[in-house]
Amino acid sequence: KQEVTQIPAALSVPEGENLVLNCSFTDSAIYNLQWFRQDPGKGLTSLLLIQSSQREQTSGRLNASLDKSSGRSTLYIAASQPGDSATYLCAVPTGTASKLTFGTGTRLQVTL
């Protein structure tokens, strides 16, 4: 059974700092890995989708990497801002093609 883990569960950093969020998965036979952002009381917003054939995907200040063999993905946020404060979740397709297995997320707070 695929298990997705995100450590740490919470992180607080000062504004301007570069930071890395981690995601690990137990079954390396994945088609892609997806990163989402969730603001308090809101739904999830897709940030990046990395196909298994890719090693990196970038969007603005965000860079996601994928290492299938080690079962890990990282989300790098450059020059963090208070507006980046949110919970970040990673997910991988498992079982039937319609099922995403989510990690429990990392709650990020960027302080002034």
Place this chain on the structure above:
Amino acid sequence: NAGVTQTPKFRVLKTGQSMTLLCAQDMNHEYMYWYRQDPGMGLRLIHYSVGEGTTAKGEVPDGYNVSRLKKQNFLLGLESAAPSQTSVYFCASSQGTSLWETQYFGPGTRLLVL
């Protein structure tokens, strides 16, 4: 373009009552999903649909039923609510399978069952 909308935003039920949660999407997506999110448990898939008129069970389907009579709508029903169904429910949609496509989420429905 409203994306994915959910009705209602918040609801309180008594044990044994029934209700229907409505999800609507205006992106002409084929796939639609219902998740529940609980503290420490992450998001778990309840039911999903790969097209109009189709439904399938997800990870935690017991106590819920769904219908997809129209492509743009996906309804989640609770026939006899239980306190264990207190949760935040999210609907999502995608153009195709999660092997290639990301999912677009609604804002959520907070349900409290007393």
